[in-house]
Amino acid sequence: MLRFKNLFFIILGAGIFSFGLNYLIMPNHLYEGGATGITLIIYYLFKIQPWIMNIVINIPLFLLGWRILGRKMLYYSLLGTFSVTIWLAIFEHLPFAINLQDDLILVSVLGGILMGLGLGIIFKAGGTTGGSDIIARIGHKYTSFSIGRIILSVDILVLALTVIVSKDLRSVLYTLIMVAIASRVIDFISEGGYGSKGIMIVSQKSQELAQAIDSEIEHGVTFIKAQGFYSKTDINMIYSVIYKSQLQEMKDLIHRIDPHAFITITDAHEVLGEGFTLDRNKQPLKK
Known part of the structure; x- marks a missing residue:
């Protein structure tokens, strides 16, 4: 069963992550890696809200993970994924703007801090946000590749797809700055930064x-x-x-x-x- 403390921090981390995504990343047309990156590509192309696609993309992954990995390992992932979905749905209807005067450097830095903080709290509490984390666990089970390598490979593939679809290299480069900052923040939050x-x-x-x-x-x-x-x-x-x-x-x-x-x-x-x-x-x- 889920501990109340872990449950609270996964929901809190999901809220911080979703806040950065909704009020910094999406208004400034930046991207992300993994499943979140795919939801953003679909949002920019077809205006389908990320909270909807987050569920659509993760449902088959959860079913696959449930079958291969067992349900015990997926409890916290389910909580993290659905928390992000609910927070994004809430923030969609809350009018709020962060005015950084279209300075993408500031957006990348602040977005990286907020998203890294949110994900770091989720990971520290034992949760995930689904997506590439589940793919990585399944891949690690049947191949010689580590979980970290598989997640990195998925992120690189998604960002490469972003360049091909959007043809907006400038935004992708700012996204890389944001992802690098988020990675350092995650390391800092998650027990000191060592791998x-x-x-x-x-x-x-x-x-x-x-x-x-x-x-x-x-x-x-x-x-x-x-x-x-x-x-x-x-x-x-x-x-x-x-x-x-x-x-x-x-x-x-x-x-x-x-x-x-x-x-x-x-x-x-x-x-x-x-x-x-x-x-x-x-x-x-x-x-």
Whole structure:
């Protein structure tokens, strides 16, 4: 079930994200990556409101994700997506204007801050806004590519499509400024800005935790033999490296299985190897 605190922050983050989208990005004809970028292209071409297309685009993705990934992983994504949709529908009927005198640099900066702040809050609470996040999780499940690489690839494809359809390179370049700023803000909000986190867990339920991390978080787990100083009890300490966007999901999983587990979380400044940079289909050379 959803925690009330997480629910509140996902709705709050969706409101901030939608505010920036409705009052800064759309009036100044800027774009976005992922599913949001597609909704903006359709809006500029056919005047169909983004909140409508957000649902239309995400429904088949949710059905596909529900079938492939399981419903547990989609609860927060559903909340984030529908929150964005509702906020956009509300803002559409609220007359409000931010007068920046057509200065697209200021629009890009402020838009990047607001959208990055909103998405950062959503990610920190364990949610997503659907779209490319679901595509990335499905792609990661069946290929050797990381979630981050797949999301980046989708964003690049959408922005390339934007250039082809709109033929407005100027707006796309300002969009890139906005996306870069939003990315930095997301990093700042989401636990300090590092791409990955190292997790060490001391628990009497190490086997159960390891199986849950492998099946639900989908990252490797290493057992480190350890011994309690006072109890002299031998235990398997768990070590795993995850993406920062999965941190809240990991915390919730650990708390669900063993609320008394001892956890340390460190910043992983660079991660090399299987699941991050190594093609899992490549095998070591035999001598």
